[in-house]
Amino acid sequence: MSAAEGPLVVGVDTSTQSTKALVVDAATGRIVASGQAPHTVTSGAGRETDPRQWWDALSEALRQCGEAAHEAAAVSIGGQQHGLVTLDGHGEPVRPALLWNDVRSAPQSRRLIEELGGAKVWAERTGSVPAASFTVTKWAWLAEHEPDAVRATRAVRLPHDYLTERLTGQGTTDRGDASGTGWWASGTEAYDEEILAHVGLDPALLPRVVRPGEVAGTVRGSHDLPFSKGTLVACGTGDNAAAALGLGVRPGTPVMSLGTSGTVYAVSRHRPADPTGTVAGFADARGDWLPLACTLNCTLAVDRVAALLGLDREAVEPGRGVTLLPFLDGERTPNLPGASGLLHGLRHDTTGGQLLQAAYDGAVYSLLAALGLVLDEDADPSAPLLLIGGGARGTAWQHTVRRLSGRPVQVPEARELVALGAAAQAAGLLTGEDPASVARRWNTAAGPVLEAVERDEETLSRLAGVLSDAASLLSRGTDTD
Numbered sequence: 001m002s003a004a005e006g007p008l009v010v011g012v013d014t015s016t017q018s019t020k021a022l023v024v025d026a027a028t029g030r031i032v033a034s035g036q037a038p039h040t041v042t043s044g045a046g047r048e049t050d051p052r053q054w055w056d057a058l059s060e061a062l063r064q065c066g067e068a069a070h071e072a073a074a075v076s077i078g079g080q081q082h083g084l085v086t087l088d089g090h091g092e093p094v095r096p097a098l099l100w101n102d103v104r105s106a107p108q109s110r111r112l113i114e115e116l117g118g119a120k121v122w123a124e125r126t127g128s129v130p131a132a133s134f135t136v137t138k139w140a141w142l143a144e145h146e147p148d149a150v151r152a153t154r155a156v157r158l159p160h161d162y163l164t165e166r167l168t169g170q171g172t173t174d175r176g177d178a179s180g181t182g183w184w185a186s187g188t189e190a191y192d193e194e195i196l197a198h199v200g201l202d203p204a205l206l207p208r209v210v211r212p213g214e215v216a217g218t219v220r221g222s223h224d225l226p227f228s229k230g231t232l233v234a235c236g237t238g239d240n241a242a243a244a245l246g247l248g249v250r251p252g253t254p255v256m257s258l259g260t261s262g263t264v265y266a267v268s269r270h271r272p273a274d275p276t277g278t279v280a281g282f283a284d285a286r287g288d289w290l291p292l293a294c295t296l297n298c299t300l301a302v303d304r305v306a307a308l309l310g311l312d313r314e315a316v317e318p319g320r321g322v323t324l325l326p327f328l329d330g331e332r333t334p335n336l337p338g339a340s341g342l343l344h345g346l347r348h349d350t351t352g353g354q355l356l357q358a359a360y361d362g363a364v365y366s367l368l369a370a371l372g373l374v375l376d377e378d379a380d381p382s383a384p385l386l387l388i389g390g391g392a393r394g395t396a397w398q399h400t401v402r403r404l405s406g407r408p409v410q411v412p413e414a415r416e417l418v419a420l421g422a423a424a425q426a427a428g429l430l431t432g433e434d435p436a437s438v439a440r441r442w443n444t445a446a447g448p449v450l451e452a453v454e455r456d457e458e459t460l461s462r463l464a465g466v467l468s469d470a471a472s473l474l475s476r477g478t479d480t481d
């Protein structure tokens with residue numbers, strides 16, 4: 001391995017299933033070392049992780065990076081959005097974090113929307129209608145179900161804030177991740193004190209929102225990570241905003257991420273406010289906006305169907321009659337938090353491979369149905385859809401997205417776009433550059449473009465029909481526990 005041309009920076013992605021760390025040469029974008037370690041998420045009614053697992057996983061991922069991590073001049077952390085981290089007076093978790101895909105707060109979501117003036121008011125005020133994923137609904141759920149935990153809480157953080165604070169000793173966040181809480185007003189770019197008062201959350205418990213490009217702090221002395229005391233720490237951001245940075249996308253370029261969550265988004269110059277709630281009006285990590293739609297069921301749901309069928313995830317077969325809505329975790333897009341999976345059109349001659357293809361179709365359909373809503377007038381309708389996340393490596397995912405979108409699809413060769421985006425933020429601290437320009441200089445989006453194929457209108461309209469006909473079944477919910 002040749003010596004680095006520039007200073008080394010570390011970018012971290014602490015996402016739902018694992019924490020990944022990259023050591024990157026800030027001059028060239030070359031990945032000098034990488035590491036990854038898993039965390040566990042509870043199953044059953046809720047989805048929770050002890051935040052200390054993220055720290056341990058970060059430590060292990062950095063250990064795998066070896067000596068290179070010791071040389072880092074700056075570090076930044078991107079992470080799963082929305083999770084509610086509650087800390088006591090010593091900075092220790094009061095209880096495990098409630099994650100973005102925990103739908104127990106669906107009743108609190110409905111109630112908060114109604115109590116504060118309805119969906120349109122929320123969309124105009126915070127950019128988003130707070131579905132059960134949003135932090136504000138989780139805080140309301142906790143206040144109702146575990147008031148002792150709320151009373152013991154001295155600080156409220158998001159997942160990426162938690163790790164940044166353990167590095168720096170400072171409670172900080174950024175506009176991108178703050179915009180997914182439901183208590184950050186997108187018009188004024190400040191915490192919304194009325195919403196906070198409504199849910200009984202003292203603003204003093206929240207982190208300071210660091211400006212894009214500002215240093216969040218420096219690595220403090222006492223920790224078990226390989227960084228030297230005084231290493232610069234950037235503000236970090238939510239994982240989708242980090243991936244947008246990591247790709248260096250300009251406004252209007254559509255991105256689809258296939259991971260634990262499925263997301264579609266584009267950077268926009270216009271502040272979003274979708275009263276239907278399909279599009280979350282997130283801020284990006286620079287000063288623009290990131291209209292985004294997110295599904296709860298993506299790679300894990302399809303892999304689960306493959307496992308139930310005893311098939312490899314690539315063992316799909318074409319078939320036109322069967323429909324599978326893979327809403328194994330409830331769903332957010334469409335907003336059906338109580339839904340479960342639904343199968344329609346099963347026949348004696350339906351094969352396992354056709355059922356598996358139907359699961360891919362169902363997962364991709366929800367994302368594509370929202371794609372048009374996240375793109376504004378800046379968008380070029382013929383631009384390739386950038387496909388990222390673990391699922392983007394899969395041939396069946398790639399083919400399904402091409403067939404149901406009718407668009408060309410570009411699959412960047414770089415695998416860890418969230419961690420690269422965080423690394424670009426860290427590099428920006430050293431050079432004064434815009435992180436998105438850093439990523440473009442690193443050429444992170446480079447990868448093969450798969451040509452457009454004819455859009456499979458028959459499958460799209462069959463899926464739309466089943467979704468509409470099964471509406472009452474899907475909104476009723478299933479008692480499984």
Ligand SMILES: Nc1ncnc2c1ncn2[C@@H]1O[C@H](COP(=O)(O)OP(=O)(O)O)[C@@H](O)[C@H]1O
Binds near residue numbers: 016393395397
């Ligand atoms: N080669 C592959 N083909 C299809 N799916 C894959 C492949 N590699 C990983 N995955 C899927 O990617 C998922 C993890 O993606 P990732 O984006 O890392 O998730 P997250 O960031 O949400 O934790 C796994 O659930 C797995 O199903």
Ligand SMILES: O=C(CO)[C@@H](O)[C@H](O)COP(=O)(O)O
Binds near residue numbers: 015016080
């Ligand atoms: O809730 C959202 C976006 O609003 C999710 O995209 C989370 O940010 C989790 O991301 P992954 O772990 O799937 O990357």
